[in-house]
Amino acid sequence: MSALPSYKEIIELLKKGATIEAQEKIMELREKALELQEENLRLREELTKLQKAIDLEKTLSFDGAVYWMNKGETKQGPYCPKCHDTKALLVHLHKDGPGWFCYECTIHFGPHSSLVM
Numbered sequence: 341m342s343a344l345p346s347y348k349e350i351i352e353l354l355k356k357g358a359t360i361e362a363q364e365k366i367m368e369l370r371e372k373a374l375e376l377q378e379e380n381l382r383l384r385e386e387l388t389k390l391q392k393a394i395d396l397e398k399t400l401s402f403d404g405a406v407y408w409m410n411k412g413e414t415k416q417g418p419y420c421p422k423c424h425d426t427k428a429l430l431v432h433l434h435k436d437g438p439g440w441f442c443y444e445c446t447i448h449f450g451p452h453s454s455l456v457m
């Protein structure tokens with residue numbers, strides 16, 4: 341992004357009577373302001389997304405085999421560690437014998453952990 345036309349620059353043009361050039365600089369300034377507004381909105385959205393990801397990450401715990409989500413006194417899950425670690429997805433695991441199975445990555449997670457019920 342190029343530098344913004346300065347207020348001083350526009351005043352100087354107006355003092356010289358160069359109103360067309362001054363108007364062009366004002367238009368340029370408006371365009372830049374719009375670009376900055378759009379960029380600001382995009383960055384805010386990105387920040388919100390990242391904040392949500394951080395908040396979610398704080399509720400997750402890894403028991404050595406799978407992820408669990410802590411919700412106050414209770415916990416939800418388990419969730420697939422591969423899908424979470426590689427694709428940032430929270431995929432519920434399904435009971436599969438003594439362990440767990442992920443339908444997304446089709447991996448079986450054995451009952452390595454004492455927390456596995």
Ligand SMILES: [Zn+2]
Pocket residue numbers: 420421422423424431442443444445446447
């Ligand atoms: Zn998975």
